[in-house]
Amino acid sequence: MTDNSLLGRRQALKCLGWSGTGALYALSGGIAASLTLDQAIAAVPLGKAPGAAPAPFTFLQISDTHIGFAKAANPDPVATLRETVAKIRALPVQPDFVVHTGDISHLAKPDQFDLAQQVLGEIGLPIHFVPGEHDLVDGNDPRPYIARFAPEAQGNGWYSFDVKGVHFVALVNVVQLGSKGMGTLGADQLAWLKADLAGLSSSTPIVVLSHFPLWALYPDWGWGTEDAAIALGMLGRFGSVTALNGHVHQVQRKLEGHMSFHAARSTAYPQPAPGVGPGPGPLVVAPEQLRSQIGVSTLRFAASDTPIAILDAALA
Numbered sequence: 001m002t003d004n005s006l007l008g009r010r011q012a013l014k015c016l017g018w019s020g021t022g023a024l025y026a027l028s029g030g031i032a033a034s035l036t037l038d039q040a041i042a043a044v045p046l047g048k049a050p051g052a053a054p055a056p057f058t059f060l061q062i063s064d065t066h067i068g069f070a071k072a073a074n075p076d077p078v079a080t081l082r083e084t085v086a087k088i089r090a091l092p093v094q095p096d097f098v099v100h101t102g103d104i105s106h107l108a109k110p111d112q113f114d115l116a117q118q119v120l121g122e123i124g125l126p127i128h129f130v131p132g133e134h135d136l137v138d139g140n141d142p143r144p145y146i147a148r149f150a151p152e153a154q155g156n157g158w159y160s161f162d163v164k165g166v167h168f169v170a171l172v173n174v175v176q177l178g179s180k181g182m183g184t185l186g187a188d189q190l191a192w193l194k195a196d197l198a199g200l201s202s203s204t205p206i207v208v209l210s211h212f213p214l215w216a217l218y219p220d221w222g223w224g225t226e227d228a229a230i231a232l233g234m235l236g237r238f239g240s241v242t243a244l245n246g247h248v249h250q251v252q253r254k255l256e257g258h259m260s261f262h263a264a265r266s267t268a269y270p271q272p273a274p275g276v277g278p279g280p281g282p283l284v285v286a287p288e289q290l291r292s293q294i295g296v297s298t299l300r301f302a303a304s305d306t307p308i309a310i311l312d313a314a315l316a
Helices: 009-015 037-043 077-089 110-121 143-149 187-198 228-235
Strands: 023-028 031-036 057-062 097-100 127-129 159-163 166-170 206-209 241-245 252-256 259-263 295-301 307-314
Touching: 077 110, 077 295, 110 143, 127 166, 166 187, 187 228, 206 228, 241 295
Parallel strands: 057 097, 097 127, 166 206, 206 241, 241 259
Antiparallel strands: 023 031, 023 307, 057 295, 159 166, 252 259, 295 307
């Protein structure tokens, strides 16, 4: 890579989608260094990249496990989740924790929650959850989800926590839906968010977790959050904001100033690309292609103010 071909952060994030098995990009001194997933697992411990210092911590994002789903797109999502668990356990250095960005279950039934807890517990790491719309009983009741997966949460399941100087905010945008099925945050949650952020320095790195994307990925399919602009306005004073979501079952990214947005794969089944076909829903692919379109993401913080790398790993 010559000086004239150095990638900016925007380009580096875009390039993560080149490889079906994922690629790691770490920025050091403005230079983007890359590894394939096989190289990352076989040769480079978590938290390191060529020319980069060890990261203070790493964590994994998994999403849309859909335990209870049993249709043609994936008749056995428990099996693919267990493959994901095995991939995580095989990492040479274990991450600090996991975040799950919703749709733990498919129909929010007690037996589905039970099985999800059992299989996810096999990871052996702390897990922080946000709910998806499939985790709500009768489509709008988050209480069974909260009791199992976020007992310390407030309101409909929102909360925050801190890890080594990074502030994590877990938002709920699935309880009340807006136009075309878009997510909403609501006045109560937005008031809580304002208070939660009030005491933080603008140099604090922020990671926001939600199920629906916080950017207008494809509003015609409900892929967005109707009142997200209010929340993003509150986050505007922070120098580093990373928003992670699920729901769309595919890697999608946007970089807007100092805010980066990342939509993760499902561990269960893919969905069509935005605007391709009649609408969203389980996408049936050839069985030998399924594992190349589902998987897990790793995020690495190597500096106090900047998340520098995201590794998107497919199961195949």
